[in-house]
Amino acid sequence: MNKYFAIIDLKTVALAVICVVVTYFCFALNIAYDLDITLFSIAVIFPLVFTIREAFKRRDNALKFLSQFKSGLCSVHYCFEQCKKLDPARRVEVSSLLDKASSQFFDALGSEDKDTRPAEDTVNEIIYFIQRNDDAISNGLALKIIRFVQEVNEGMENTISLKMHGTPISMRAYCLVFVFLFPFVFSPTIVYHLPDAPIFLTYGLSVLHGFILISLYNVQVQMENPFDQIGLDDIQLDEFRFRALEPSKIPLE
Structure with a gap:
């Protein structure tokens, strides 16, 4: 069960709170607008996908180099x-x-x-x-x-x-900033398009989209260092360790 909560941290909780608060003020202050968030979504999703892909590529290269080391x-x-x-x-x-x-x-x-x-x-x-x-x-x-x-x-x-x-530090910082800005753009749009929907549904969709984005970011962060044995996809370093033969198992002449 722990693997399902590995990508949840304080940033996840913080973003969920922001989504709820922003949605609340949208209802309280009657803030809603019809905004095409496609471009904004691309500005968030594309760098996230890019950094995740590069992190996995680094992990694969590390496996290759560790195999070379052990062999x-x-x-x-x-x-x-x-x-x-x-x-x-x-x-x-x-x-x-x-x-x-x-x-x-x-x-x-x-x-x-x-x-x-x-x-x-x-x-x-x-x-x-x-x-x-x-x-x-x-x-x-x-x-x-x-x-x-x-x-x-x-x-x-x-x-x-x-x-x-x-992966580029500036790219990761850019991703994190836009992930936390996303609720301020997305929540009013949900309120506008779902005026007659139950309130819990509007809140749920806002939190869900924020959760998806911050989870992708956390996956990338865990993949950034595949050697620290923290993330679920970290390299099992013990598999690449060289272990000397015991003296009793070394053939005698």
């Missing part, structure tokens, strides 16, 4: 696992580094802190690990691992850039 970590892990000259202890060390990098990166995504340098430093330790163990890692395998490490870094950079640069 890169897994590929690095498998490369080291296939290196028979590395003893199990050093394989465990690599797995721990990958697990640490994954945890640091997702901790940065799930918080307000956008600094991924700890995760990047941990990933770069893989390169230092190769240099320290060049006696056991062939040049061909080292180049392959470096290529996968590059994919990991690209996945991190692209993902964090999506978090830092969202």
